[in-house]
Amino acid sequence: MTGMLTGKVMLVTGAGGGIGRDIALAAAGQGAAVVVNDLGASLKGDRSEAGAAAAVVAEIEAAGGRAIANTGSVSDPDAARQMVSDAVEAFGRLDAVVNNAGILRDGFFHKMTYEDFDAVVKVHLYGSFNVSRAAADQFRAQEGGALIHMTSTSGLIGNLAQANYSAAKLGIAALSKSIALDLKRWNVTSNCIAPFAWSRMTSSIKVDTPEQAERVRKLQEMKPAKIAPLALYLASDQGRDVTGQIFASRNNEIFVMSQPRPVRSVHRDGGWTPETVAEHAMPALRAGFVPLDVSADVFNWDPV
Template sequence: MADIRFDGKVAIVTGAGGGLGKQHALELARRGAKVVVNDLGGSMDGSGGSSAAADAVVEEIKALGGEAISNGSSVTDDAGVAHMVKQTMDQWGRIDVLIANAGILRDKSFAKMTMEDFELVLNVHLMGTVKPTKAVWEIMREQNYGRIVVTTSSSGMYGNFGQSNYGAAKLGIIGFMNTIRLEGQKNNIHINAISPVAATRMTENLMPPAILEKLKPEYVTPGVVYLASEEAPTGAILTAGAGAFALTRLYETEGVYLGEGGLSVEEVRDNWSKISDPAGQQAYLNGGEQSGKFFRKMQGG
């Protein structure tokens, strides 16, 4: 089969000054994409800002013979996001790929977490995905082509101590993806999620060096670039790390119909084993499929 290429395509990668985003930007450029390297250049907790990291990645891309420009906008700032998109359109006249990668951490147990810390992380991860997506959406609709890759996490899908803010944002991104993948299908806009396991500055203090060495960001990037390609599926949650790849799905059990007459709390308790029985469980493609199951059960099916 032919190599996956991005010749003539334009990609925006947020949070691309280092770590995962940098590797995504470099690989897209190696495969022919023109790349916008977006990075606020702040610290891990979101404070501060500098264009130096993004500029350095641009220089790396140019040294490879590629084309790239840097952008220092915050993904939470409406005017900054609008400027990033205008800068891209003025430079190249189209946007084919958006990789929403930017993020910060403010980890604390929920008891010790301030609402400021909760809202800031939610804003950067969730709204920092929504705002760039909204800004490129009409452009992709008019082109009848777009590929969007959002970044989720096991902390959102399964939980992780001290990350209630981060986990809430990361699962919120999946809810966002699940709806806009339906809305984008008629215009050939595919949106997928990556759930990375990688050694970055956000994880360097959580694992020993020997493990971090096996979790290089570049081991995640092949999955991201595939999800950004013309051949990409839509609505997939791809987990990647250390060269391993897996697909995450949300399943619902078949459940049991308890009827309406005399329905009680005790009936739910007494039928819990049937409600939770994994036999026949399914991964639904939209909310209507779940509703259809309930209508079927009402009719005795």
């Protein structure tokens, strides 16, 4: 196969289904050799879908592409290093990583257990670190590579009953920026995508009101394959000058997201007291406050 990624090798985690699967298939269609990683786990992280990675490899090979399966857990640093080793051993190099693996254990904060917080952060945030760290050594040796991390508007903006997921996903955005800064000298890029798509992750959304039912209906129209083009561009030679950015992809829309910067300031000669903070600082700064929105409040128009 020939295409935009001809000659490149891509590792996609959590690629046994949903967004990861479609990115792996699309990458192979563009000429990349693909390491298809999937633990074969349920949405909550329990092993229940053994063979998911192998099934995607079979699809790629049936279409004339090259791929191998890996069933390691991204939460295990040794397993992450093995993913990179598998890529280099099978295909001679590694050019791009898509950190897509994830689980959900939703719950309101006052009911969330340590175990549910820990499990989600371990897969999303630690998983992105583990795989990126393992790939960094190979990228530095090659003097080039691309890291594409999946963040979420649940972290970038906010969402109910997802403190663990939101914390991990916002942490991934900061991790990506640090990687972009630290590895720039070796021509390594690092970017984030906040995907909107119906997948294993979003299929757990509770439908208990007509409004939620309508929201889910709209989500079901957003296919995971729509995320792939942006991810493949960021992995390609054409995307080598794009780094440290946060994108969102929703159906046929692509957004570049803002990143925290000062919006207003106040100064007082001699410093502040609690009283002058109340009398002067807060009234002056209030116009710059961010509303307590959730993702759906910000992305409040129909996808196009």
